[in-house]
Amino acid sequence: MPEDLFGDAVPPTQRIRRKRAFRDTDRRTLGERLSDCAHNPDLYELAASLPQPGSVGRPRGYPDLAFLYFLAARSVLHSARRAVAHLEDPEVWAILKSGAASALGPQEAARIPAWGPTRAQWLRAQKRLCGHSHDLWEAYRPLALRQALAQGIFPEDETRSWSNPQRHQLIAADGTVLKSPTLARAKQSVDLKTGEIRNHRVDPASVPQREGGGTEVYGPKYVFFSARRGSDYMTRVFLDCRYAPHLHPGGEAAVGVSGALDIMAAAPGCMGLLYDGAMRGVHRDAIARHGGLVINKQHKGNEPQFLETLRPARCNHQLWAASGRVAEKVHFADGTTALAPVPIRRLERRGTHGFRWYHVLMIPCRHGTHEHRVTVGTTSRADERPPGQSDEERRFHRAEHLQQIPEFTRAHQLIYPYRSDAESGHAQLDASLWNGRLISYGVEAQQLLTLGFVLAQNSTSRALHQSSAQLQPTG
Numbered sequence: 001m002p003e004d005l006f007g008d009a010v011p012p013t014q015r016i017r018r019k020r021a022f023r024d025t026d027r028r029t030l031g032e033r034l035s036d037c038a039h040n041p042d043l044y045e046l047a048a049s050l051p052q053p054g055s056v057g058r059p060r061g062y063p064d065l066a067f068l069y070f071l072a073a074r075s076v077l078h079s080a081r082r083a084v085a086h087l088e089d090p091e092v093w094a095i096l097k098s099g100a101a102s103a104l105g106p107q108e109a110a111r112i113p114a115w116g117p118t119r120a121q122w123l124r125a126q127k128r129l130c131g132h133s134h135d136l137w138e139a140y141r142p143l144a145l146r147q148a149l150a151q152g153i154f155p156e157d158e159t160r161s162w163s164n165p166q167r168h169q170l171i172a173a174d175g176t177v178l179k180s181p182t183l184a185r186a187k188q189s190v191d192l193k194t195g196e197i198r199n200h201r202v203d204p205a206s207v208p209q210r211e212g213g214g215t216e217v218y219g220p221k222y223v224f225f226s227a228r229r230g231s232d233y234m235t236r237v238f239l240d241c242r243y244a245p246h247l248h249p250g251g252e253a254a255v256g257v258s259g260a261l262d263i264m265a266a267a268p269g270c271m272g273l274l275y276d277g278a279m280r281g282v283h284r285d286a287i288a289r290h291g292g293l294v295i296n297k298q299h300k301g302n303e304p305q306f307l308e309t310l311r312p313a314r315c316n317h318q319l320w321a322a323s324g325r326v327a328e329k330v331h332f333a334d335g336t337t338a339l340a341p342v343p344i345r346r347l348e349r350r351g352t353h354g355f356r357w358y359h360v361l362m363i364p365c366r367h368g369t370h371e372h373r374v375t376v377g378t379t380s381r382a383d384e385r386p387p388g389q390s391d392e393e394r395r396f397h398r399a400e401h402l403q404q405i406p407e408f409t410r411a412h413q414l415i416y417p418y419r420s421d422a423e424s425g426h427a428q429l430d431a432s433l434w435n436g437r438l439i440s441y442g443v444e445a446q447q448l449l450t451l452g453f454v455l456a457q458n459s460t461s462r463a464l465h466q467s468s469a470q471l472q473p474t475g
C-alpha cells in the first residue's frame with residue numbers, strides 16, 4: 001500500500017496535548033497593559049488619520065489620540081466607568097503622556113491635559129468618533145498587518161509546503177455573537193396589568209442567532225481574524241474584525257471569505273485560512289481559486305458521491321468522494337462493499353492568477369499502482385471546461401466533497417486545532433466586557449469597541465514580541 005501524504009489520523013486517546021501551561025510570567029498587570037497601549041505607535045498613526053479639528057468652534061480639551069487611548073484602556077479595564085476612574089488619576093494618565101512624549105515629542109505631550117477625560121467628555125467624543133468608526137478600521141487594517149509581518153507572521157521568504165502549512169502562515173478566523181447590551185428586543189412593551197406603555201432602548205445591530213453549539217444568543221455577529229507565531233500567551237495579532245449583518249448573502253462565512261481574501265492579497269506569505277464548519281464548498285472554492293488553503297471540517301450531512309470509473313487496461317476502479325477525499329469502492333468476497341480512502345502522494349497547486357489544486361493519487365492495484373490526478377478544492381464552472389464536463393454541469397460540488405487537506409488525516413489533526421485560537425480570542429473579548437455583555441449600541445459604536453479591544457490586545461502582543469526580541473537577538 002503506497003504511503004499517504006497526509007498520514008492516518010491518530011485515535012483521540014493517543015493524542016498528545018500541545019497546549020502550553022499558563023505560567024506566572026504570562027501574567028500582565030493592568031499597569032503594564034495600559035503602558036503597552038500608550039507605547040503602541042499605531043495609536044498615534046490612527047489618531048493622525050482622523051480629520052484635524054477645525055479652527056471654528058470651541059477648541060477641544062483633549063486631542064483625539066486621548067480618546068483612542070481611552071478606547072483601548074476601556075477594553076483593558078472592562079468598562080467606561082472604570083476607565084474614567086483610573087485615567088482621571090494623573091499618575092495613571094501619565095502613562096499616556098510618557099507614551100505620547102516618545103511617539104510625538106515632549107511638546108505634543110505637553111498639550112495633553114494632566115488627567116483623563118470625564119465620563120461626559122468621553123460620551124461626547126464617542127458620539128463624534130462613531131462617525132469615523134468605519135474609516136478608523138480602514139486605517140487600522142494595514143497597520144495591524146504590518147505589525148503581524150514584523151512579528152514574523154506570513155513571512156514571504158519562508159518555504160511554503162501546501163500539505164504542511166505552519167501556524168504562522170495561516171489566518172485563524174471565526175464568527176462570534178456578542179451579547180446585546182440589553183435584553184429588550186422591542187422598542188416598546190405594554191404592561192399587561194396597568195396598560196402602561198414602556199419604552200426600551202434596543203440595539204439595532206442585534207438579532208437572535210444560533211451559535212455553534214446550537215444555543216441561541218441575542219446580539220450582533222462579528223467575524224475576527226487573527227494570526228500568531230509561536231504559542232506564547234497574548235502574542236496573537238488581530239488583523240481584522242468585520243460585522244456580519246443578519247441575512248447577509250452567504251452568511252457569516254461569506255464575510256470570513258472576503259476578509260481572508262483581503263489579507264491574502266496584502267500578505268503574499270499567507271497560505272490560507274482556518275475556519276469552522278460554517279465554511280462550505282462555495283466558500284472554500286473562492287479561497288482556493290485565489291491560491292489559499294482552507295482547513296476546516298466536513299459538513300456532517302455530506303453523503304459519499306460517485307466521482308468516476310477508471311478503466312486502465314484490464315482494470316476497473318470505481319472512485320467516490322467520501323469524507324473530503326477520493327475513496328475507492330472495494331468489493332469483498334461476501335458481497336459487501338466499502339469505500340477505502342485512496343492514498344494521496346502529492347497536493348499540487350497550479351496557476352498564477354486563478355489557481356487549481358490537485359491530489360495526485362496512488363491507486364493500489366494488483367496490476368501495479370495507478371497514478372491519477374484529480375482536481376480538489378474548487379468546483380469548475382460550465383465555461384471553464386469542454387461542454388458537459390464541468391462540475392457545474394455534472395452537478396458535482398467538488399469544493400464541498402474534496403478538500404485540499406482532508407479532514408480525517410494526521411495532517412488535518414495537527415493543523416486544525418490552531419483554529420481554537422480564534423475561540424480563545426473571543427473568550428478574551430467576552431472577558432473584556434463588563435458582565436460579558438456589550439456596552440455599545442449600533443454597529444458604529446460597536447466597531448469602536450472592537451477597535452479598542454483589538455488595539456489593546458495587539459499593543460500587548462507587540463510589547464511582548466519586542467521584549468522577547470531583546471532577550472534573544474536573532475539578527
Ligand SMILES: [Zn+2]
Pocket residue numbers: 312315316317364365366367368370
Ligand atoms: Zn488497476
